[in-house]
Amino acid sequence: xGLVLSGCGGDVVVAPVSKHAKGSRWSPVNHTVTRGETLxxxxxxxxxxxxxxxRRNRIKHPYTIYVxxxxxxxxxxxxxxxxxxxxxxxxxxxxxxxxxxxTRSKTEKTSRPESSKNTGTxxxxxxxxxxxxxxxxxxxxTRKGIDIAGxxxxxxxxxxxxxxxxxxxxxxGYGKLIIVKHNERYLSAYAHNRKLLVKxxxxxxxxxxxxxxxxxxxxxxxxxxxxxREGNPVNPMSYxxxxxx
Numbered sequence: 608x609g610l611v612l613s614g615c616g617g618d619v620v621v622a623p624v625s626k627h628a629k630g631s632r633w634s635p636v637n638h639t640v641t642r643g644e645t646l647x648x649x650x651x652x653x654x655x656x657x658x659x660x661x662r663r664n665r666i667k668h669p670y671t672i673y674v675x676x677x678x679x680x681x682x683x684x685x686x687x688x689x690x691x692x693x694x695x696x697x698x699x700x701x702x703x704x705x706x707x708x709x710t711r712s713k714t715e716k717t718s719r720p721e722s723s724k725n726t727g728t729x730x731x732x733x734x735x736x737x738x739x740x741x742x743x744x745x746x747x748x749t750r751k752g753i754d755i756a757g758x759x760x761x762x763x764x765x766x767x768x769x770x771x772x773x774x775x776x777x778x779x780g781y782g783k784l785i786i787v788k789h790n791e792r793y794l795s796a797y798a799h800n801r802k803l804l805v806k807x808x809x810x811x812x813x814x815x816x817x818x819x820x821x822x823x824x825x826x827x828x829x830x831x832x833x834x835x836r837e838g839n840p841v842n843p844m845s846y847x848x849x850x851x852x
Contacts, residue, residue: 638678645807646670647772651786651794653680656838658791729789731846732813734766734797735820735830743842751840752796752833759801759828761820765811766795766832766847774806781831782824785817798831799823 638649646666650657661670664678672678734755741754765787772794773786781798785805788794801821811817822828834843 636679636681638680640672640674640676640678642674643775643777644672645773646672647786647788647794648778649678650838651773651796651835652778654838654840655680659838729767729793730813731766731834731848732764733847733850734795734832735761735763737761737830739844740829741831743840743844745840745842752831753843755830755832757820757828757830759819759821761828762816763797763800763818763820763830765813765815765817766834767793768813769795769811771805771807771809771811771817774803774809776823780824783818783821787811787817792837794835796831796833796835798833799825799829 638653640649646661647657647670649672650660657670660678660680661667663680663682666672735757737755737757739753740756741750743753744750767787767789769787769789771785772788773784776783778784781796783798783800783803785797785800785803786794787797797818799821800818800823802819803817804819805811805817820828820830825831832843834841834846
């Protein structure tokens with residue numbers, strides 16, 4: 608799943624479609640960076656923690672990567688160093704993130720989001736209204752989150768405050784996708800949108816509208832919503848508040 612930049616009122620830079628479609632078991636050893644990708648998007652694509660991927664490739668904050676650069680997806684990790692490689696591409700092909708250096712915190716229970724010294728407690732809310740039509744399954748490679756049915760153009764909101772680290776349509780199987788980083792351990796993803804209202808680097812508040820629901824990359828109008836903890840998909844229903852019946 609490659610990341611691309613797309614925002615309201617901005618240029619759209621689309622990354623080539625990856626062979627690693629949602630639910631695919633194909634897992635290469637290396638990944639060659641293509642236009643529009645970020646370290647976050649590549650880590651999300653392969654189900655990895657972005658910090659581990661950065662350490663493995665000796666990349667330090669602000670996690671700058673270059674078109675054509677080869678990243679190791681497996682193997683030992685080492686101390687990170689700032690890249691000194693010069694890009695021969697235009698500035699638009701180089702993506703910089705603004706994540707803080709990685710920090711480790713105490714292990715938590717999956718059902719309860721933890722407090723981060725840097726960002727505070729992650730408090731979750733439902734990203735949209737509607738019936739859950741597909742549930743999470745840790746045994747399935749295609750059910751990494753939940754699907755919520757709704758109307759075309761229905762508001763999709765940030766499930767918690769954070770920073771947008773991806774906004775685009777370069778990940779096969781996800782359509783128009785937004786990924787929000789909430790702290791050093793948690794990301795959330797919002798897929799199949801009709802329109803994206805935020806761009807990479809934007810800071811969003813809990814409940815702020817970030818997209819319009821659609822059916823891009825899907826067979827029906829719905830929101831596909833995921834929560835990733837250290838790169839791994841977890842059951843959103845264990846984090847979201849219970850709805851009244």
